[in-house]
Amino acid sequence: MPALSVIVPVHGVEPYLRQCLDSVLTQSFTDLELIAVDDASPDNCGQILDGYATRDPRVRVIHLDRNVGQGPARGAGFATATGDYVWFIDSDDWLAEGAVAAILDRIRATAADMLLLDSAFVAGGESTVHPMQPPPGVPEVFRFLDWPGAFHNPAPWTRVVTRELVVRAGLPFHPGWHQDVPFTFALLVAAQRIALLRRVCYFYRTGRPGSITAKPAEARCRMLIEQSRRVYEHLDSRRLPPDDPLRGVATQWLVLRGFVGSAQPDLPAPVRRAIFAQFAAAYRRHGRATPAIGLGDAVRRRVLGSGSWWTYRAYAAAGATRRLIRRSPTGRG
Structure with a gap:
């Protein structure tokens, strides 16, 4: 062998x-x-x-x-x-x-x-x-x-x-x-x-014609959500309780993918809004009861769980402002 x-x-x-x-x-x-x-x-x-x-x-x-x-x-x-x-x-x-x-x-x-x-x-x-x-x-x-x-x-x-x-x-x-x-x-x-x-x-x-990264972003996000459902099904098959840390890890990843998908600057705002709505629904269906992993994860969960595109936009704008402050010569933190 x-x-x-x-x-x-x-x-x-x-x-x-x-x-x-x-x-x-x-x-x-x-x-x-x-x-x-x-x-x-x-x-x-x-x-x-x-x-x-x-x-x-x-x-x-x-x-x-x-x-x-x-x-x-x-x-x-x-x-x-x-x-x-x-x-x-x-x-x-x-x-x-x-x-x-x-x-x-x-x-x-x-x-x-x-x-x-x-x-x-x-x-x-x-x-x-x-x-x-x-x-x-x-x-x-x-x-x-x-x-x-x-x-x-x-x-x-x-x-x-x-x-x-x-x-x-x-x-x-x-x-x-x-x-x-x-x-x-x-x-x-x-x-x-x-x-x-x-x-x-x-x-x-990267960027090869015909590769998955060349597929429409909204369709890729739909399939990403479908595959994440299989992650939770695998955890269900192991009979893990809702508060098991592994379920928290799965949800942390799902939430992060939702934020990344909703933030793609090359996509029109209506498409990004539709992506956000899809991930918000998936989070409410699969991840709401799972334990958060740290403060950042807990905040992102609240934003996604709200289902509000405007709450997400305010959160993203605040994050952009914090990054600008950190990069400025007189910035703190």
């Missing part, structure tokens, strides 16, 4: 696919398998994958007869994975040189069942590092409740996990946009030992 299974769902990414595959197969650490799932790609991705499999025995290709989306495609790949560890990556992104060796060294040193990674977002040839930044006091090896912020970017490529953890989490790979939200939350809940690798291991391509 290989040490690592790299699982790549593939659909409509012909211009970027070779860079992704090469970045995996040219790693200095070679004890890995690459499972590529051709999700009924309409271009030449299937043929490209077959060519790689012919040349490299570490590559296995699964051809799906219909497009099922990233979540189920990842599930099809995972069903055949044999590695001790699993990394789900996207087929239009790529790995940093030496990333796999550094990842396996860190996992073995910490005995982690989940390793969080730093990444860089790339747009137009410029890259911006997005580090994992736990607050002071979080131990080297920790649990989810030690640092709920481990969920703030739920993308699967931000973490390498043991295959056994995926099985233990017991959550299916859901279809639809943002399917990584309930999946990653379930992994974090099930994880016993989480650690960090302070090194950029992954390059995430």
